[in-house]
Amino acid sequence: MENKRNLENLINATSAIQAAERAIQKSFMVNKQMKAFEQVQQQIILFARVYSRVANSASGIVGLSEEAMSSALIELASFGWYINLSFSMGEMKKMKQLLEEKKIQELNVFMCKVLQEDYKAFKESLVKAYPDRRQPLEAAFEAHEKGQYYLSIPVFFAQTDGICKQHTQFLFFSKEGKERGHEPKVKRWAMVEMCEGFHRTMAAGLLCNGAFQLHESLPNNLSFTRHSVLHGESSDYGTELNSMKAISLLHYVKDILER
Known part of the structure; x- marks a missing residue:
C-alpha cells in the first residue's frame, strides 16, 4: 500500500510539474508575442509620423x-x-x-x-x-x-x-x-x-x-x-x-x- 501511495504521489507530482511547464511555456509565448507586437506598434507609429509629414507637404x-x-x-x-x-x-x-x-x-x-x-x-x-x-x-x-x-x-x-x-x-x-x-x-x-x-x-x-x-x-x-x-x-x-x-x-x- 505504501509503495502504491508513493507511486501515486510521484505521478501527481510529475503531472503538476508538467502542468507548470506548460503554463510557463504559454506565458513565455504570450510575452514574446507581446514584445513583437510592441515592436511592430513602434514601427507603425514611426511610419505614420513620417507619412504624415510627407502627405501634409505634398503641395x-x-x-x-x-x-x-x-x-x-x-x-x-x-x-x-x-x-x-x-x-x-x-x-x-x-x-x-x-x-x-x-x-x-x-x-x-x-x-x-x-x-x-x-x-x-x-x-x-x-x-x-x-x-x-x-x-x-x-x-x-x-x-x-x-x-x-x-x-x-x-x-x-x-x-x-x-x-x-x-x-x-x-x-x-x-x-x-x-x-x-x-x-x-x-x-x-x-x-x-x-x-x-x-x-x-x-x-x-x-x-x-x-x-x-x-x-x-x-x-x-x-x-x-x-x-x-x-x-x-x-x-x-x-x-x-x-x-x-x-x-x-x-x-x-x-x-x-x-x-
Whole structure:
C-alpha cells in the first residue's frame, strides 16, 4: 500500500510539474508575442509620423528642381547641417527658404526640431545596423543626452568616417591632394554609384567639402572643423547645437550609403 501511495504521489507530482511547464511555456509565448507586437506598434507609429509629414507637404513638391536642391544641400553643409531620408519635401523647402533668406538662427532651430523628432528611432536603427559599433555609438549618444558634447562630437565624427569607409572604401573626411583641389575622396565613389535621379541630388553632401571638412586657412561659417577637434586645436565646439550638427551628418551618411 505504501509503495502504491508513493507511486501515486510521484505521478501527481510529475503531472503538476508538467502542468507548470506548460503554463510557463504559454506565458513565455504570450510575452514574446507581446514584445513583437510592441515592436511592430513602434514601427507603425514611426511610419505614420513620417507619412504624415510627407502627405501634409505634398503641395510643396513642385518647384524643387534637382539643381536647386543640390545647391541648397551644398550650402546647408557649409553651416554643418545635413538632411536625411526622413525629411519631407515640405521640410526641404522650408530649409531651402531659410537658407535663401539668410535666417541661420531660425535654420538652426528648425533643423534641431526635425532631427529631434526622429532622434530615438535613428539611434536605435543605427546601433541595429552596425552592431559591431554598438559601444562607441551608445557611448556617444549617452554623452550627448547628458550634455557632454565635448565627448559626443569627436565620436560622432569618427563613426561617420568608419561607416563611410565600410560602404565606399573611403573615409568621409579624407581629401585629395592639392592637384585635385582637396576634394573629398568619397566623391570618386559617389560619381559612379550615385549618378541617377534622387540619389544624385542627395549625394551633393558627398561631392563637396562642408564646414566640418574645410582647411583652417579657408573662410568657414563654423569656428571649428573635424580636424581642429580631433587634433586639439579647438576648445569651443562643445555645444548642443554642434552635437546635433554632428548627428545630422552621421544620419545623412547612414541613409545615403544604405540606399
